[in-house]
Amino acid sequence: MTSRRFISSLTTPTRSAMPCVMLASLAALTLLLPNRALAHDIPNDVTVQAFVKPAGQRLELLVRVPLKAMRDVDFPERGPGYLDLNRVDAYLRDAATLWISDAIELYEGDSRLPKPHVVETRVSLESDKSFASYEAAFAHFTGAKLPSDTQVYWNQAMLDVLFEYPIRSEHSEFSIHPGLARLGLRVVTALTFLPSTGVTRAFEFIGDPGLVWLDPRWHQAVLRFVDLGFLHILSGTDHLLFLFCLVIPFRRFRALIPVVTAFTIAHSITLIASAYNLAPDSLWFPPLIETLIAISIVYMALENIVGGIGVQRRWMIAFGFGLVHGFGFSFALRQTLQFAGSHLLTSLLSFNVGVELGQLLVLLLLIPALEIFFRFAVAERMGTIILSALVAHTAWHWMIDRGERLIQFRFEWPQPNAALLATLMHWLLVMLILGALMWCVRKYWPLKFPARQPSAPDPLGMRPVQVHAVGHGLETETGGEI
């Protein structure tokens, strides 16, 4: 029989200092006893299940974690490594504090809740289904423990803990920062919030999601999603390159407004449609969109190189490709929309606002930089060609890489059935309405915005065809109507 004593038997000066003392002592022990495997491996893949339920003056937190994630805790064993269930209780409580409650920050409004009380712990088998619902999980803590003669290998068991936090009211707003990412290399947390209103909110996230408002108010959702949209556009190289190509020839606000607005409206449409499950959910769809995004950049760069692009044409292309980029944004949002609470549309719009703010920032930096570049480094036309060629080169490789991934899917025509036809009709309806809107915009927009590409004298001697708005139609300089 093996019996390895757990580190928490060391004196604990204060509750908050306890983990530091434990870890320091453990480190010292590890150094002194290099040949003994005190520390366990970091698990590759850890799933945490949790329920949060405020009730009266207390908040219950029920958590299930794999015992193997409680590293550096040498649980008492018997036989070939089976848990000694008669002696394990104290170890469980200490592990629960050290690895779970010390890592979790819970807030009532803006006030952080004090350290919780460990009400009960349990050892469960991996196959135990108690955490399928809150009721079953709660009953599990009041029910019988695993029989002490159960032979379960120590790192194949689960640790279940019921924590209790004192709160002012069950009607308060609660938020959580579940810092459980340290439990493994990849930690998936499935968290269910059961507020007093009766509306259950389920979350599933990988790693550390930051502070999560469990039932966010609209302004909290707005803040989170504006922030997300802002950061997403700044970190999305392909979206930025597209934007870059979009604006190289149009660096004045009057020219930019219709182009950027068209892009924004278009990606908002598909982003919102995706959030309401109108996009295909097949495996081939993300690679298709990623390939199309790369194609959109290549196309835009080539169009810049060819030259002679009018605002009229560019905003329409921006609109078309914006639809594609909106699907791309939706992939980034897929895992995050769960934090929207009951404010799905608000959150989507906020994400868009964040994206626009990010775009605005980029434009504010980009346009003066381009102006300086064209004024002092290279003539505009040549500069446009060089910059666009560089972007086209990068995007071309993306297009090839992503296309190769896409062609691994073999497409089949779907079975023509009622559901398919209904979906097609929905999309046709949307497209018709969009077409009508575009027609209206095209009809009336040229009255306000000159549809001409501003350009410097052509250093290569090339003379792009200039497009002017004339009345309600469009005319080229040679007089032919488009």
Place this chain on the structure above:
Amino acid sequence: MKRNLYIGLGFSAVLIALGVGSTVLERRAAVEAAGVQAPRFEVDPMWPKPLPNHWLLGMTIGVSVDAQDHIWIIHRGGSLERMETYAAANPPASECCAAAPPVLEFDEEGNLIGHWGGPGQGYDWPVSNHGITVDYKGNVWIGGNGRGEQVTPGTQAAALNEQQPGSGRFNDNMVLKFTQDGKFLMQIGHPGQSKGSNDLENLKGPAKLFVDQAANELYVADGYGNHRVIVFDAETGKYKRHWGAYGHKPDDISPGPYNPDAPLAQQFRNPVHCAELANDGLLYVCDRSNDRIQVFKKDGTFVKEAIIAKRTLGDGSVWDIAFSKDPQQKYIFLADGSNEKVYIMLRDTLEILTSFGDGGRQPGEFYAVHSIAADSKGNIFTTETYRGQRVQKFVYKGMAPVTKKDQGVVWPKTAKGS
């Protein structure tokens, strides 16, 4: 002005027609959906992720999903060709490749997160690995179907064929129990010791195992040499009971080749290839070469049977089964490594609703689909033996009306609800 009015009216009419049409079709789709439905799957061509260390899979003859939705497979490194293991030669003949360790653990994303296995001290590793099961306590069980000489620690099992695993007497007359990190816990039976289908201590080419949580009993499909299901205490390894087809006492009289027009065989043919216990206490046994599933109570009382692809000769049609993970386990997924498809069946009636897959080596196709398992999200995983030698994931895409008895290769579709 008049022209604009006509355009406006025409446009409005089209919009109204589309709106009404889609509403009508949606209702019709709802009626269609209320008919016969079955789970729909799409192959995930990107799963699993590439193995590290130039590792290759050989005949992949077992798959199991644990309570954490980790996917466990077992394969036969010894079945790889010499040129496939040049990196493991002494001295290495090239940079690539080498056999992966026998037992591999993947997470849901397809990342390899654990590996172990092979001969070791204190137990008899099979000459030819066969079947893997992770039980309700997370322990890992494996069987074997090899003939010939016992492999010793530090050696690699010989190249083996699924149908003729080695030559000579059956060596693999045991099952092994390990922890998830490969620590040996228990062995039932000993190599080369089998005395036939009524031997209470040894097995003979055990193909697959299942542990019943309620009674903590181990059910063994036994197997390639015996003609029975045998039950042991999963903790002590003590014998409990055994039986043959229809609950008869098994015998080892050769039944000869399977003849689909002959009366139903009264004994299991070799191999008895799976024994899976459902939540309601019914045991489903794969009588592979007899092309049938037989269903029993836990005590061996025969309940019913179903013949699958009756005219399948040779290796037979009923290779392995998995239950859907709903509490009622409404569906059975049956791997048929001869006809190269997976059948989706109703568990209560054993009626085939539909099937998917076809022969071939592209994703979604099969070559000798040998084993099958389902995870808690409804996805299913298959492994292939012979020269198939891989594991595949089929993503659950929800329920869909049954429109075809044979769906063919389930590549990603181009529209929802198709």
